[in-house]
Amino acid sequence: QTTQDSCSSNTNLANFNGRISFDVSSLNCFSVWTSEDFILRYSQAGPSLWSFVLSTPNTNSYIGMGFSPNGGMVGSSAVVGWVGRDGTTSMRRYFLGGQTPSQVLVDQGDLQIVGNTSTIFVDSSRIYMAFQLVTDQPRQRLVYSVGDSNNLPPSTPSYRLTQHRSQIAIRMNYATGQSSQTKAPYSNLKRAHGILNMMAWGILIPIGAMVARYLKHLDPLWFYVHSGVQSLGFILGLAGVIAGFVLDDRLDARVGKHKGLGISILVLGCLQVLALLVRPSIDAKTRQYWNWYHHSVGRLMILFAIVNIFYGIHLAKAGTSWNVGYGVVLGIYAITIVILEIKMLRKK
Ligand code: HEM
Numbered sequence: 001q002t003t004q005d006s007c008s009s010n011t012n013l014a015n016f017n018g019r020i021s022f023d024v025s026s027l028n029c030f031s032v033w034t035s036e037d038f039i040l041r042y043s044q045a046g047p048s049l050w051s052f053v054l055s056t057p058n059t060n061s062y063i064g065m066g067f068s069p070n071g072g073m074v075g076s077s078a079v080v081g082w083v084g085r086d087g088t089t090s091m092r093r094y095f096l097g098g099q100t101p102s103q104v105l106v107d108q109g110d111l112q113i114v115g116n117t118s119t120i121f122v123d124s125s126r127i128y129m130a131f132q133l134v135t136d137q138p139r140q141r142l143v144y145s146v147g148d149s150n151n152l153p154p155s156t157p158s159y160r161l162t163q164h165r166s167q168i169a170i171r172m173n174y175a176t177g178q179s180s181q182t183k184a185p186y187s188n189l190k191r192a193h194g195i196l197n198m199m200a201w202g203i204l205i206p207i208g209a210m211v212a213r214y215l216k217h218l219d220p221l222w223f224y225v226h227s228g229v230q231s232l233g234f235i236l237g238l239a240g241v242i243a244g245f246v247l248d249d250r251l252d253a254r255v256g257k258h259k260g261l262g263i264s265i266l267v268l269g270c271l272q273v274l275a276l277l278v279r280p281s282i283d284a285k286t287r288q289y290w291n292w293y294h295h296s297v298g299r300l301m302i303l304f305a306i307v308n309i310f311y312g313i314h315l316a317k318a319g320t321s322w323n324v325g326y327g328v329v330l331g332i333y334a335i336t337i338v339i340l341e342i343k344m345l346r347k348k
């Protein structure tokens, strides 16, 4: 049976005075993560000393509270604790160096925790994790997480964590206790990168290619439309790739293959633009080689772009709406191409 803890029933905390060795009589109390019922109590206990008591339901999983430099998980220093079924307790510091288990490092990070005052215990099906931090002012950006249920981290020697089943990033005002959920860092830049690249390499450039293939009878209009659309696509795509480099730098994202494909696409795009400049005249003998070259590079580029769009969506876990959205665009293209190819064959 879960016994409730809430900020209005501060009574039980008083009873913990025996178990928590620092003064808990005047802690501020706020609900910091409603859906997981995380309650944080804190106060400044001295010139450079802050007390924290985190209270959460005990779901037989680890709980984590991290102090973040930028609002995201990566780069944060966290306190993570859990209580085994047999009552054994663990509470360790971690440096969250990346989003894979091997980059989350035990006993590291920049938190200075007062060792002999930290404690973790279960009372009435809730975990209480108490610690004191040596700092003038704790960071305002906090990250919280809950591990998989019934899958506690191994104790000695590794203490290695696995990914949480739930997580949140918030911004906390210690003076007022107000906290608000924040977006993952650079989510707008990620979006801009995805939309620019999708629009440019995945939508505009294929349209430009189709114009060149299927609207040749509208001479010379097709050529102006083709070079216009492709130039616009190239410029937007260049901006999108640059956004990718910035993202990669800021997020420390480890997206090697995605980056490699992206650079290849940009290089092929540059070759296409250069090729336009050195195009032999329409009746020159070399023109058919040029055509062959320009068409194959263009097709390869579009193929790479389609792959990299779905791969990027996968890496960013951007969700099914992105996949469906671009999938519909591709479907429309495929149907258009089939119809127009049949028309062309009939004319011959
Ligand atoms: C081995 C341990 C860990 C692994 C493998 C891991 C992995 C990940 C992954 C893959 C994401 C991205 C999820 C998505 O985009 O849907 C993520 C996000 C997040 N994680 Fe972790 N994590 C670990 C530990 C922690 C801990 C201990 C905390 C907090 C104390 C935490 C807090 C967060 C938060 C707040 C986010 C969302 C914001 C962001 O993406 O930066 N993580 N984590």
Ligand code: HEM
Binding pocket: 190, 191, 192, 193, 194, 195, 197, 198, 201, 237, 240, 241, 244, 245, 247, 248, 251, 253, 255, 258, 259, 260, 261, 262, 263, 265, 266, 305, 308, 309, 310, 311, 312, 313, 314, 315, 316, 317, 318
């Ligand atoms: C022209 C080629 C490229 C295409 C079509 C492309 C497409 C995408 C798409 C659709 C997303 C998902 C966006 C979202 O979540 O809203 C994405 C994410 C991403 N892309 Fe690209 N991209 C390209 C090139 C690059 C390059 C050159 C880099 C540089 C390293 C890069 C770095 C990233 C990063 C870091 C993410 C976020 C991954 C994460 O959240 O873990 N992209 N890309």
